[in-house]
Amino acid sequence: MKRILFVFLDGVGIGGPSSHNAFETLDLPGWSALAGNQKWTSPGFKPISEPNRIVRQIDATLGIEGLPQSGTGQSSLFTGVNCATLAGRHYGPYPHSSARSVLRTQNMFVQCKELPGLLPPAFLNAFPKRFFEAAKKRDRWSTTTRCCLDAEIPLKTLHDLENGRAVAADLDGKGLSLVAGAPVTTIDIDTVSQRMASLCHKQSLSLFEYFLTDKAGHSDNPVEVKNVLGKLDELFTGLLKHLDFNQTTLVVTSDHGNIEDLSTKSHTLNPVPLIALGSLAPYFKDITDLTGVTPAIISALKSTPAS
């Protein structure tokens, strides 16, 4: 059975090579290696179609005017339905009410669970108790956690994190330990990538969400931007080393641009990257916008015999 590890990055677009673009100014060998030794700036970030590697720039505006937002972008990404059209606008950061029934019935975890013979999917992020309390109180869940609730996928806890069954949202756990209200053991990022590579063997589809790219983009703080891009650089370097790409296909994409343009604290209209590395990569070759990702994941998983 083949597997997919989906690393979702919030707020990463492909922008021009200006001095406001950290992908132009920083040395990021891990990011570059992921994209077939290309810089993550246009026009250098070219499409690649190889048997084990697909690289694309895909549209995040979804045919709707205005700046893309996380609620509608992520709902579209994780269902395959254009939720910006459903809402009549870009909306975020939480899912728009018009997307609720689509998320409930068509999110990628629900669709994956319906495929016969596959191990149930998992969301690898660990959530502190105070996250559950705050989300429950206001019934306000992020798109990914809403997908888990709708698919009855358990959200991982700090207990799972301590026992090596989950990953900290900030990778090494340093930031999480400041906000969790409970002790978190910090680990180096190469160990995080090894853990991800091993955890994704336990299910057909594993998702990891990294939201600090969007947060850093909104901060407009070059030090924060350098820190998050550097951490992800280490993660990608580690994943390229530790993943078995015959068995696991790594998919990386985003919901909208932001961090690639430090001249604005807002999201951008830039296209977002789509990278698929591994034997299921060809299923991702025809994707042109966010709505193509979930159907490609499901088609790819359908093609792999159960074992």
Ligand SMILES: [Zn+2]
């Ligand atoms: Zn944002």
